[in-house]
Amino acid sequence: MSYEVNEKFLAKLVSVPRATGYEFPAQLEMKSYLENDVDKITSDNLGNLCAIINPDSPFKIMLAGHIDQIGFQISYIDDEGYLWFLPLGGFDTSTLPGKRVKVFSEKGEFLGVIGKKAIHLMKPEERKKAPEMEKLFIDIGCKDKEEALIKVDVGDFAVFDYGYARLGDNGLAVAAGFDDAIGAFIVAEIMRELAKDKSFYAGVYGVSTVQEEIGLRGATVAARNLKPDVGIAFDVGFAADAPDLEKKAIGDTKMGGGPIISIGPNLNPIVVKRLFATAEKLGIPCQKHAANRGTGTDANAIQLAGAATGLVSIPNRYMHTASELIHLEDVKNIIKLVVEFIKEIKEKDSFLPL
Ligand SMILES: [Zn+2]
Numbered sequence: 001m002s003y004e005v006n007e008k009f010l011a012k013l014v015s016v017p018r019a020t021g022y023e024f025p026a027q028l029e030m031k032s033y034l035e036n037d038v039d040k041i042t043s044d045n046l047g048n049l050c051a052i053i054n055p056d057s058p059f060k061i062m063l064a065g066h067i068d069q070i071g072f073q074i075s076y077i078d079d080e081g082y083l084w085f086l087p088l089g090g091f092d093t094s095t096l097p098g099k100r101v102k103v104f105s106e107k108g109e110f111l112g113v114i115g116k117k118a119i120h121l122m123k124p125e126e127r128k129k130a131p132e133m134e135k136l137f138i139d140i141g142c143k144d145k146e147e148a149l150i151k152v153d154v155g156d157f158a159v160f161d162y163g164y165a166r167l168g169d170n171g172l173a174v175a176a177g178f179d180d181a182i183g184a185f186i187v188a189e190i191m192r193e194l195a196k197d198k199s200f201y202a203g204v205y206g207v208s209t210v211q212e213e214i215g216l217r218g219a220t221v222a223a224r225n226l227k228p229d230v231g232i233a234f235d236v237g238f239a240a241d242a243p244d245l246e247k248k249a250i251g252d253t254k255m256g257g258g259p260i261i262s263i264g265p266n267l268n269p270i271v272v273k274r275l276f277a278t279a280e281k282l283g284i285p286c287q288k289h290a291a292n293r294g295t296g297t298d299a300n301a302i303q304l305a306g307a308a309t310g311l312v313s314i315p316n317r318y319m320h321t322a323s324e325l326i327h328l329e330d331v332k333n334i335i336k337l338v339v340e341f342i343k344e345i346k347e348k349d350s351f352l353p354l
Contacts, residue, residue, distance in 0.1 A: 063206045
């Protein structure tokens with residue numbers, strides 16, 4: 001199979017707002033990208049989007065990529081017109097000051113910046129510490145509360161405003177929120193490739209899951225409803241090829257080194273074995289990751305719904321910052337690998353470890 005990454009759609013997907021719990025615009029984008037190719041599309045009360053191929057097959061494989069990205073929920077607007085916020089997901093507060101964000105409301109979208117006291121005005125002990133989340137705020141350039149309320153209100157949300165770009169000449173790309181737009185993108189591309197020739201055994205349920213960043217909530221509900229036989233989650237994983245990272249702790253992984261396949265209690269040994277065997281057959285480089293407990297990914301929720309589970313991660317640098325990196329060759333290889341993995345599943349195959 002020949003495949004080239006559809007960078008145009010990827011760039012579009014990362015730029016559509018999809019803060020945790022506010023993923024609906026991105027899901028609609030995803031729906032229109034897939035609806036002409038797959039057999040059926042469904043959704044649920046949380047906003048998970050599920051594209052289906054071969055719905056009549058008795059064997060169900062669920063693919064999950066969480067569409068949500070970390071963001072900010074507006075919780076209070078003060079008299080001067082500054083917006084105070086709560087985090088939607090996990091942030092390192094030292095990466096926040098000075099960042100551009102986009103605030104979304106029913107009135108439209110508004111550029112904002114995360115403000116903080118200048119270093120000149122900080123006491124020596126304050127300079128050594130990461131800022132406290134409660135002391136950071138968003139400035140959207142309003143003169144007072146009254147003007148701010150014309151544009152936004154409590155309950156609205158914001159995300160980093162850093163779109164898609166290539167970085168250097170070696171296949172790297174950068175954007176805010178590749179975690180996990182890239183996983184949802186990979187699921188969509190696998191579905192589009194599979195749709196070209198549906199003469200394989202498995203029924204495939206490609207789910208763009210929601211609310212992963214606050215506790216795998218979308219995948220929990222989607223897996224519970226679908227009851228898949230096999231499930232594979234796609235998420236970003238740590239690449240150890242950046243300064244100050246300890247390979248002894250995170251493994252020897254790198255950008256462009258191929259899909260990271262997790263091994264351990266959260267993962268079904270037959271799924272893992274078949275992923276490596278398929279990669280070898282196709283000549284795709286792979287990287288191993290030892291996961292000694294439930295992974296903090298949708299794979300955890302899928303396994304607890306009873307499925308034989310796999311986790312394929314996209315090597316990533318600078319996770320949960322405004323500039324997350326991925327390698328396009330890794331994206332391509334993951335799509336090729338999993339398309340073939342699915343096509344190889346036959347009626348007689350069992351994923352029972354005993
Ligand atoms: Zn993620």
